Amino acid sequence: MQQAITALIELFPQGRVRGVDRDEFNRVIDLEYERIRDFLILHYHATERDDSEFWRYVRTMTIPDSLAEKMELFRRRGRIVKYREGVFLDASWVAVYLGQRVRPEGRDPRADLPAMDVLMRGMTNLRDEVAATAAAMPGHLAFIDRYCPMSPTA
């Protein structure tokens, strides 16, 4: 929605609507939706659920070639197909792949560079740091009360 509004402002017609503006708006939005579409389909398709007709269908259905290629690249070596333009960036794709237990079979050879114990120590430290930072934060409601309180009558 917000992408569409941005594109609409950039291409807002003066007086009559011109084809050059209209077509460009449609092109930008189509591209955006194609990428969002693939990302959403991934949630359904990359499932291990086998407990209903619905999940069996989405798990085995034919998916767009553009998504099949993206999934194959992740499966082989953990690669994310990069686009600078797109709502969902690398981290989002990784979160869904790994969250839905799509595990790469191979890896980028550069991942073998650090020694395993150094890598594990680094990851443990990072995890602890993230957990400590999150634990030190106020609760969501406490934050809202402090940052942008609203009176109950508003």
Place this chain on the structure above:
Amino acid sequence: MSDRHGPIRRVLVAGGGLVGWSAAAALQRRLPWLEVVILPIAPPADAIADRIHATLPSILGFHEDLGLSDADAVVRTGSNIRLGTLFEGWTAGRDGHVPDYVHAYGRHGRPFEGGSFHLHWARAARHQAPAPFDRFSAAAVMARAGRFAVPADDPEALVGGFEHGLHIDPVRYAAMLRAFALHCGVRERAGDLAGVEIGEDGFVAAALLAEGDRVEADLFVDATGPAARLRSALDDARISWASWLPCDRLILEDAAAMPADPLDRVTAHGCGWRWTGGGSQGLVYASAFAGAAEWAGQGVAIDPGTRSRPWLRNCVAIGDAATAVEPLEWTNLHLAHSAIDRIVAMLPGRDCAPVELAEYNRQCAAEAERVRDFLALHYAVSDRPEPFWRAAAGIAPPPSLAHSLAQFRARGRLPFYEEETFAKDSWLAVLIGQNVLPERDDPLIGLVPPDRAAAAMTHHAQALAAAIAALPPAGAAHPILQRS
């Protein structure tokens, strides 16, 4: 070599120019478990990426990725700061005046009153006479003034938000890369390439040397220039861009005595262009239009185009072996660096699985096509009267360039493309420099009183000129060494 499981271990790089040594050094340094062997065949005269002195800002990122310091890569190779190019005569002059503009790398002006700077400038250009567009680019003003400072940390600072490239001496620079590559563990294999042995599976099995030896590898990197002496053994499928990039000849001369100057001069002539700068000079032309010029027929051939699949099976072509374009805007070495980065980031297994190579080739094609568009732009929008220029401007541009032009002409908008080499400000520098302007005022810009916009622009140009007049001369030292 029939079993292609497992990782790539051994890589043979063919080509001993800038591109070959860059590839060997980068692969060995960044993927240190590889066994990188180089066949340092002297680069042929038509390998443009190996011979051009002017480089884009991306060369500094390439050094950084390799861990090469400015002291080693820049100062000891006798390289100098390069800020941009002065384009002279790329549009028709009036009353004996030769129009010019500078393309440097970075921001023009600053957005104000909720609108992009170039849209304010475009409206002013239609109704008033603002200072030329390049007077609002810190890098362009420095280039014209022959002065230099490293970009301020704050990209919004008056003398900030820009990048610079280098002028290199290809011989000294390649020698530095060679020393670095050998230090990293690259092994040199003397000899010339006599043939390519293809295995039953269609993969390259070995490079055959003139002396009778064969050199096996898991991956072959072809940096031998346009002839692509390894890669062309697999196929010769190429896409020609000759209709959009009309020049087909290059004469290149070193001019070592030339004083250092951060600005190249690229001057259009009746059937192409000539340049001087960075210790070299040259002439690029279309042979069909050269007539009886004294240099007609001289120089090396350029056959503009790209391989549809630079990487096929276990052989990847880089530099001019993958994409051949004229040196306009100095993109040849940049494209080679970009391919090398991509090989490092996307290295497949020994099987070179087609799905992985397809993604590599997709990114290369997207990048190369936008470089083609940017170069073709210089010809497509020129209004010079000579038959060569009229023919070039009369060809329908590639669809992606036509789209950029239509969007820009309609309302000053530049659509986004993936893998774009030149940032929006570079496109603006050339479009506006060659008198392409939006046909309408942007509605948001239209809300700003013209006098207020004009005052803001005048203030910016004056402040920029004053700040840059106070800077030291560009050639005085190596100020990039002062960078942390």
